[in-house]
Amino acid sequence: MSRNADTSTPILPVLAERWSPRSFDTSRSLTMADLTPAFEAARWSPSLSNLQEWRFLVGFRGDATFAAMTEHLSGWNASWAPNAGAIVIGMYEDDPENRGREYAPYDLGQAMAHFSVQAHADGLFVHQAAGFDRDAIAAHFNVPTTWKVFVVAAVGHLGAPELLDETLRARETAPRVRRPLDETVFTHPFPAA
């Protein structure tokens, strides 16, 4: 089963091949050393005035941080993300005094994109999600109120689709789709939806 993006022109294999699975191989574990290249890639992403207004909390399956993170996942995420080797929670500085505040979530997105691309190059898969209790995470990990807990990402080795229940298995194997490029890129005027 190829999950490669059906691109209109060739792009870097690591970008075409990256996708976001929900099935992770629980026989494989991860350590900080396994994720260091991905964090290093995130570190070198661009940000407004090089402010780097992001932080990453990471837990590894089996440790207390990971256990606390999985407790606060919601919906479907609670069923599949705990099988990942690691969970990363991304947060950004959301301080009225921070002149880069408006761009902080944008820059966190850039950092997480770099993280995901490097992780994929290292044989790992990343699935980002929004469904978790941000306030509970902030309280548990003493995140200052000037920081916004924003996104959770499961990271691990790919598992078989058969490990998922029927609904998620169908999503796992459905064709990857995106809006056509000519509805996304324009020269003038703004494209119709």
Add this chain to the structure above:
Amino acid sequence: MSRNADTSTPILPVLAERWSPRSFDTSRSLTMADLTPAFEAARWSPSLSNLQEWRFLVGFRGDATFAAMTEHLSGWNASWAPNAGAIVIGMYEDDPENRGREYAPYDLGQAMAHFSVQAHADGLFVHQAAGFDRDAIAAHFNVPTTWKVFVVAAVGHLGAPELLDETLRARETAPRVRRPLDETVFTHPFPAA
């Protein structure tokens, strides 16, 4: 002069080598075909529930779109960005009816990161900036009020630092720096600033 990131562990060369110059080679021009792989890379970036709530306006040096864009650059950007081969303006859907609204700037950041990485792989350089008149751009290009004009990116072939004035030349050649990884990634508790 190497501009490669000084990483604590090896990462993909395209991620280590990517940086954001201000000097562009005005003897080189760009066409849509040159940017199609980068837009295609952006297209295949991940987004919340695959909503893809981003659009890109693009102008090429010499055309009317580019001219209108450069008119509305502010500050230093007005001095260097017009030398780029193309200017890309990223926008995201900012509609109260959009359930992914809060993640739209984050996802635009991911899309622009993919764009930048692919552009670099194609021998191009990208410099993103926030200093431009968003309202004027929205008005000129008939961007609906439910969309937020957010970021401008100059794209082109690298020029010599000597083409810049003294202040910008110093920035162009200064060592690339980032906060150390152990101040960015934590397991518990939140790291001190």
